[in-house]
Amino acid sequence: MRSVAGYVLAPILALLLLGGGIALIVVGVTSYNDRIEDFQRFELQGVPGAVELDDPGGYSVYFEPDDDTLDLSFAYRDPPVLVQVFDDDERVDVEEYDSEVTYEVSGRRGVGLYTFSADEPGTYTITVAGASGGVGAAEGLGDIAVGRGIGTRLAGSLVAGISLLALAPLVGALLAIATFLRRSRARRREATPAS
Numbered sequence: 234m235r236s237v238a239g240y241v242l243a244p245i246l247a248l249l250l251l252g253g254g255i256a257l258i259v260v261g262v263t264s265y266n267d268r269i270e271d272f273q274r275f276e277l278q279g280v281p282g283a284v285e286l287d288d289p290g291g292y293s294v295y296f297e298p299d300d301d302t303l304d305l306s307f308a309y310r311d312p313p314v315l316v317q318v319f320d321d322d323e324r325v326d327v328e329e330y331d332s333e334v335t336y337e338v339s340g341r342r343g344v345g346l347y348t349f350s351a352d353e354p355g356t357y358t359i360t361v362a363g364a365s366g367g368v369g370a371a372e373g374l375g376d377i378a379v380g381r382g383i384g385t386r387l388a389g390s391l392v393a394g395i396s397l398l399a400l401a402p403l404v405g406a407l408l409a410i411a412t413f414l415r416r417s418r419a420r421r422r423e424a425t426p427a428s
Contacts, residue, residue, distance in 0.1 A: 239412025247405030254397030261390020265383060269338045272380035281360040284379045286351045293334075293382045294318070294327070294359065297343040298375040305335040305344040316347045316377075319358040325349050334384060343378055 272295065275282030286292065294316050298305075318325040327347040334345030351357060361377055 237412070237416075239408050239415070243405040243408040243412065246408060247401045250397050250401035250404060254394045254401065257390050257394035257397065261387050261394065264390065265336075265387040266338050268381060268383055269336055269341060269343075269378075272378035274376045274378045275359075276376050277361060277374070281358045282377055283356050283358050285356050286379075287354050289351050289353050291348060291350050291382060292379055293330075293345055294347045294349070295334075295336075295343040295345050295378040295380075296375055297341060297378050300374060301342070303374075305337075305342060306333065315362045317360045318347075318349045319360075320352070320355060325351070325357070334382075336383060341378075345382075348382065 273284040274297070275284070316327055318327055327349045329347055330345045336343055357379075359377060359379065
């Protein structure tokens with residue numbers, strides 16, 4: 234019975250890896266949705282917005298247009314939507330996104346504009362202005378959302394989950410093949426007469 238244990242273990246191990254991959258993907262997507270829901274938001278009405286940041290570290294500034302038909306693209310950066318972030322009266326450096334970051338989750342849709350680093354917890358003031366003739370955020374057509382970046386955690390969970398999904402059948406097959414080879418060798422040894 235011991236020689237067939239690999240045949241029994243192979244599908245069990247493959248199923249466990251498949252379950253782990255699916256769990257990682259579900260946790261990643263849920264975490265992604267929760268992170269977006271947890272953004273602090275303020276409506277654009279020509280006045281600065283204030284956000285309370287509980288932890289130091291990297292944060293992102295997103296624009297969520299009120300008009301669901303607007304294309305979430307680089308249009309909000311060219312002409313640019315200008316964002317300034319202040320900690321008390323001290324200006325904080327902001328950087329534009331290098332790539333297009335958009336989301337559509339639970340009736341919310343937005344595009345990443347800038348990132349900044351909060352050196353310490355506290356209240357940060359964010360001002361938004363568009364270039365002359367600019368379209369979008371500066372004209373008060375939506376909300377500004379501020380929170381932790383959304384890309385890396387989701388990407389990590391998806392890559393790990395998909396890797397486990399791809400690895401599961403391979404591990405199961407290798408274990409079954411190893412069991413087959415081990416049993417074949419054992420049979421040959423038993424069939425060979427002792428000299």
